[in-house]
Amino acid sequence: MNMQALMKQAQAMQRDMNNIKNEIDNSVFEGKSSLVTVEVKGTKEVVKVTFDEGVKDLINDDISMVEDMIMVALNDAFSKVDKVTLEKMGKFANMMPGLM
Numbered sequence: 074m075n076m077q078a079l080m081k082q083a084q085a086m087q088r089d090m091n092n093i094k095n096e097i098d099n100s101v102f103e104g105k106s107s108l109v110t111v112e113v114k115g116t117k118e119v120v121k122v123t124f125d126e127g128v129k130d131l132i133n134d135d136i137s138m139v140e141d142m143i144m145v146a147l148n149d150a151f152s153k154v155d156k157v158t159l160e161k162m163g164k165f166a167n168m169m170p171g172l173m
Contacts, residue, residue, distance in 0.1 A: 086165065093161045097154070104150025106142040113150035115158070122146075 097115035104111045108128045112121040122143065132139055 090162065090165050097158050097161060100157070102150045102153040102157070104146040104148070104153065106145035106149070109139070109142040109146045111143070111146040111150050113147065113154060115154050117151055117154055119147065 100115045101120060102113050102115065104113065108125040110123045110125075111119060113119055124139075128139060128142075
């Protein structure tokens with residue numbers, strides 16, 4: 074394989090990687106705990122936090138429980154971002170060790 078063909082292949086792979094990364098970054102992932110739902114972009118930026126009706130009563134009783142539910146929901150959403158990233162970008166890891 075000549076150098077020019079190798080460079081074209083590398084450029085195509087880089088273009089594919091950038092397209093997939095942009096797709097993931099612009100996707101919204103939903104994470105849930107028992108009474109909290111969060112929406113997170115693929116960049117792990119929190120877009121929205123929503124409380125179910127039952128939270129209003131809990132907030133008066135135990136704010137630390139609500140904080141824990143938010144943490145669980147965020148971690149759920151972040152793990153979904155990581156899973157999709159690995160699924161879509163994993164094929165490139167075999168081609169370029171150390172990339173991910």
